[in-house]
Amino acid sequence: MNAATSRPGPPLWLLLELTYRCPLQCAFCYNPTDFARIDTELDTGEWIRVLREARALGAVQLGFSGGEPLSRDDLEVLVGEAHALGFYTNLITSGVGLNEARIAALKAAGLDHIQLSFQDSSKQMNDFLSSTRTFDLKSKVAALIKKYEFPMVLNVVLHRLNIDHIDEILSMAERLGAEYVELANTQFYGWAWQNRAQLLPSRAQVELAEERTRRFRETVGQRMRIYFVVPDYFERRPKACMNGLGSIFLTIAPDGTALPCHAARMLPGLDLPNVRAASIEHIWFDSPGFNRFRGEAWMKEPCRSCPERVRDFGGCRCQAYLLTGDATNADPVCELSAHHGLVTDAVARAERPGAAESPLLFRNPGNSSRLFPTPGR
Amino acid sequence: MNAQGIDAASRPVLDRRFRMQWEAAQNAHVLLYPEGMVKLNGSAGEILKRCDGTATIAEITADLERTFAASDLSADVLQFVSMAVAKNWLALRP
Numbered sequence: 001m002n003a004a005t006s007r008p009g010p011p012l013w014l015l016l017e018l019t020y021r022c023p024l025q026c027a028f029c030y031n032p033t034d035f036a037r038i039d040t041e042l043d044t045g046e047w048i049r050v051l052r053e054a055r056a057l058g059a060v061q062l063g064f065s066g067g068e069p070l071s072r073d074d075l076e077v078l079v080g081e082a083h084a085l086g087f088y089t090n091l092i093t094s095g096v097g098l099n100e101a102r103i104a105a106l107k108a109a110g111l112d113h114i115q116l117s118f119q120d121s122s123k124q125m126n127d128f129l130s131s132t133r134t135f136d137l138k139s140k141v142a143a144l145i146k147k148y149e150f151p152m153v154l155n156v157v158l159h160r161l162n163i164d165h166i167d168e169i170l171s172m173a174e175r176l177g178a179e180y181v182e183l184a185n186t187q188f189y190g191w192a193w194q195n196r197a198q199l200l201p202s203r204a205q206v207e208l209a210e211e212r213t214r215r216f217r218e219t220v221g222q223r224m225r226i227y228f229v230v231p232d233y234f235e236r237r238p239k240a241c242m243n244g245l246g247s248i249f250l251t252i253a254p255d256g257t258a259l260p261c262h263a264a265r266m267l268p269g270l271d272l273p274n275v276r277a278a279s280i281e282h283i284w285f286d287s288p289g290f291n292r293f294r295g296e297a298w299m300k301e302p303c304r305s306c307p308e309r310v311r312d313f314g315g316c317r318c319q320a321y322l323l324t325g326d327a328t329n330a331d332p333v334c335e336l337s338a339h340h341g342l343v344t345d346a347v348a349r350a351e352r353p354g355a356a357e358s359p360l361l362f363r364n365p366g367n368s369s370r371l372f373p374t375p376g377r
Numbered sequence: 378m379n380a381q382g383i384d385a386a387s388r389p390v391l392d393r394r395f396r397m398q399w400e401a402a403q404n405a406h407v408l409l410y411p412e413g414m415v416k417l418n419g420s421a422g423e424i425l426k427r428c429d430g431t432a433t434i435a436e437i438t439a440d441l442e443r444t445f446a447a448s449d450l451s452a453d454v455l456q457f458v459s460m461a462v463a464k465n466w467l468a469l470r471p
Contacts, residue, residue: 010402012414058402061414088396088409112396113411151394153411179394180411222465 008294010058011250011284014087015262016047018075019067019254023096025131025362026119028157028192028199031067032265036368041254044074046275048081050252053280055085059250062087067254070097076105083110090115092155095141096134107148114145115153115182121168129161131362142176154178158209158231159186159199160350166209170216174224181224183213185231189263189318191363194371198360200350206234233343237308238315238331245293245317250284258283260290263318267327293317298328302336381459383434385451388470389458390430395466397425408466415466424457430470434458 020035032038042050051062062082069075070093082089091106092115116138119126123135145152154173156162162169166183173181185206188196201209213228220226232239242249245260252258256275259265265272273287284290292298296309303314314320315331323332324339332339361367383389391397396409397417406422408415417425423444427437438454441447461467 058400060400060402060407060409061412063412086398088414090412112409115411149393151411 008246008285009248011054011248011280012059013061013063013249014051014054014059015063015065015249015251016050016069016078017065017067017251017253017262018047018069018072018078021071022066022068022094022363023071023132024068024094024134025364026129026157026191027131027195027360027362028129028159028186029363030187030190030192030263031363033190033194033368034372036365037372037374038253038255040256041072042252042256042275044077046256047074047078050275050280051078051082051085051087054250055087057281057284060086060088061090063090063092065092068094068096070102076102076109079106079111080109083112088112093117094130094134095138096132098141098144100144103144103148107150111150113153114150115155116142116145117155117157118169118172119156120162121165121172125162125165131364139176142178146177151180152176152178153180153182155182155184157184157186158201159192160201160205161199163201163205163209166212167216170213170220170226174220178224181226182229183209183227184229187232189266189322191361193322194361196346197349198358200233200346201231202350203234203347206231232316232319232333233347235333236335238312238319238333240312241316241319241331244313246284246290247294250280258287258289260293261318266318267321270327293327300328300330302334302338303330306336379455379459381462383455383459383462383469385435385438385455386433387458388430388433389428389437389462389467390470391425391428392465392468397422420453421457421461424454425461425466428458428461428467 019041020031020038064075069091079089089112091111095116118138119129126135127133156169186192186199192199210228213226217226242261249261250258251262252275253265258273258275264270270289270292272289273283299309299314303309315333317327319331320329321327323342329339330337332343334340394410397406400407403416406417408417423441427440434454438451442450458467
């Protein structure tokens with residue numbers, strides 16, 4: 001069957017980016033670098049309408065993210081509504097703002113799971129990388145998550161500056177009682193793209209981290225599941241990004257813009273609908289933005305005739321755009337891409353001593369405004 | 378009793394890390410867990426929804442045989458429960 005002419009399945013995974021406000025300033029954040037000029041947020045009633053319409057279409061996994069979703073004081077209301085609708089509710093948080101009163105209210109509202117991010121295993125490095133003093137607070141939040149019997153996923157974004165601490169990070173996760181650990185190597189979008197030279201690890205760092213993870217997994221057994229997301233710059237084939245745009249994932253940005261992937265806002269010419277103007281059903285099935293990269297008609301060579309196109313869908317559209325300037329090109333991570341040298345050059349530069357000497361650009365409104373000055377101000 | 382210590386008297390219960398529900402849009406029972414989902418086939422759904430920590434595997438099997446007018450399901454049910462315990466979907470009540 002040709003995927004372009006068949007009706008897509010439901011948006012099984014719904015991600016609500018409730019706000020771009022965040023107390024952290026992580027240099028690897030995937031949020032858009034121009035977030036400071038997007039200053040409207042959907043109100044409670046609008047988010048509830050999104051939840052109802054998406055659930056009616058069959059959405060079932062729900063992420064509350066941001067920014068920091070706890071920055072919204074109606075989070076408990078939204079969780080309660082989502083739970084009543086039958087969603088499995090995931091809170092994706094830095095932990096900042098999660099005191100005992102709020103975690104108790106979220107439990108009562110029916111929250112299913114909390115994913116807590118750490119930036120590193122040491123107070124000094126965690127606080128440097130997030131540009132905040134949050135390590136002790138996060139440790140307290142981890143204890144609260146256990147006390148209220150939520151399954152805990154610990155998420156640590158890995159990069160050049162912390163990947164060598166992997167043993168300490170895994171020991172910390174075990175000590176905190178995490179059931180799952182996600183070691184997510186940095187994907188280079190948004191702020192991470194701005195900081196790529198400082199964050200891209202060397203191949204030797206990645207291989208050592210994989211080996212240490214494998215050994216830790218053997219000793220910890222079933223108690224803790226460890227996912228190691230391999231950084232795609234070191235691969236020969238691209239990731240099946242989002243399982244193909246418009247197949248499973250639906251992200252709603254703080255201002256109501258609907259995205260087929262949380263980074264897709266950057267793609268030029270992609271006509272992205274807004275939930276304030278259209279129903280979720282129209283957005284998912286009929287909008288040009290969501291149909292743009294469905295099927296295979298948009299593909300160019302080498303993807304168009306490649307037998308692997310049904311497995312990886314040509315990789316990531318955002319990565320193709322960022323690296324080559326054309327979102328319809330093959331993801332340059334693929335060694336069959338004519339642009340693969342752009343990736344191997346970046347990896348080669350990461351091998352050189354002094355590769356990461358320039359300062360990090362932290363994710364905050366000031367830096368966002370400097371990158372995208374508003375005319376007339 | 379098999380190698381995992383599971384037999385007809387065992388009382389399986391859904392592990393607290395998982396939630397099972399019927400999804401009309403997928404015409405299937407699904408198992409939900411942090412940031413993931415398993416779509417269950419018909420027989421898996423029928424077995425799992427009977428695993429309440431009270432019923433023994435023998436009772437679950439008898440109920441299935443009654444409901445679906447089948448016989449000799451005990452080996453299949455034991456095999457599925459063993460697989461589900463190995464995947465941490467099910468825990469065993471002592």
